[in-house]
Amino acid sequence: MSLFGTFDVAASGLSAQRLRMDVTAENLANAQSTRGADGGPYRRKEVVLREASGGSSFGAALAGARGGAAAGGAGGVEVAAVVPSQAAPKRVHDPGHPDADADGNVLMPDINPVTEMVDLIGAQRAYEANVTAMQSAKSMFSKTLELLR
Amino acid sequence: MPLIDTTQLALERAIQGAGVRQEALTANLANVDTPGYVRKDVDFHAQLAGAMQAGPDAAARLRATGFAPTADSPGAMRADGGTVDADVESARLAQNALEHQALVTVAGARLDVLRAAMGIA
Numbered sequence: 001m002s003l004f005g006t007f008d009v010a011a012s013g014l015s016a017q018r019l020r021m022d023v024t025a026e027n028l029a030n031a032q033s034t035r036g037a038d039g040g041p042y043r044r045k046e047v048v049l050r051e052a053s054g055g056s057s058f059g060a061a062l063a064g065a066r067g068g069a070a071a072g073g074a075g076g077v078e079v080a081a082v083v084p085s086q087a088a089p090k091r092v093h094d095p096g097h098p099d100a101d102a103d104g105n106v107l108m109p110d111i112n113p114v115t116e117m118v119d120l121i122g123a124q125r126a127y128e129a130n131v132t133a134m135q136s137a138k139s140m141f142s143k144t145l146e147l148l149r
Numbered sequence: 150m151p152l153i154d155t156t157q158l159a160l161e162r163a164i165q166g167a168g169v170r171q172e173a174l175t176a177n178l179a180n181v182d183t184p185g186y187v188r189k190d191v192d193f194h195a196q197l198a199g200a201m202q203a204g205p206d207a208a209a210r211l212r213a214t215g216f217a218p219t220a221d222s223p224g225a226m227r228a229d230g231g232t233v234d235a236d237v238e239s240a241r242l243a244q245n246a247l248e249h250q251a252l253v254t255v256a257g258a259r260l261d262v263l264r265a266a267m268g269i270a
Contacts, residue, residue: 006168006175009176009179010178012230016179051176076175077179096225129239130175132239137171139246143249
């Protein structure tokens with residue numbers, strides 16, 4: 001039944017957009033972090049999305065086992081990777097900073113709050129679109145169930 | 150005339166087609182930010198119209214009709230290669246949901262007629 005597959009697809013969109021929001025929030029929170037995981041300043045992270053292949057759900061496996069053509073419907077979206085940015089860190093002159101080098105320069109993360117806020121709004125809108133799709137599928141399914149009354 | 154006639158069968162197939170289309174449109178919305186994603190759609194109207202033209206074989210053709218999403222030809226696209234427009238996709242989603250609702254209502258009304266004739270309404 002394809003409508004249950006619709007729920008899975010919308011849910012994959014929800015979790016992908018939520019991860020985008022998480023990563024954006026992490027970037028904003030670490031805008032001033034001079035000590036990242038690899039020793040240097042924190043590097044901006046970016047989420048890479050890709051189309052999911054689909055056909056891994058129970059319903060798709062069952063349809064495939066019965067020899068049906070319905071196997072492997074739409075798969076939704078999945079997170080391919082969270083990659084650190086390759087941009088060079090900003091060099092800020094701040095001799096009082098504990099991480100300043102001999103010339104008084106500190107390497108700061110190259111994070112622009114405006115860019116992050118725009119990403120946040122984009123992820124939020126996409127999340128809302130997926131919520132709407134899920135609600136629409138829900139009302140379609142309950143309407144179909146009324147045929148049994 | 151059989152109890153479930155060609156029209157009822159076509160309605161049932163159309164309901165299924167709208168369900169498959171809803172899944173394809175939802176997948177488009179889920180991939181709104183996926184680079185290189187080409188949007189998909191299900192043209193169940195054309196498939197059912199073709200089957201309905203088959204005259205006496207229409208019922209058999211309708212039963213054999215399956216629905217699968219097809220990818221659009223990549224035309225105008227964004228810089229990242231994605232072709233999904235969230236607004237257009239949302240509009241299609243709402244339209245398809247209403248169409249599904251209309252189909253279910255008509256199919257239900259026809260079943261009510263049968264029930265009334267049998268005296269179980």
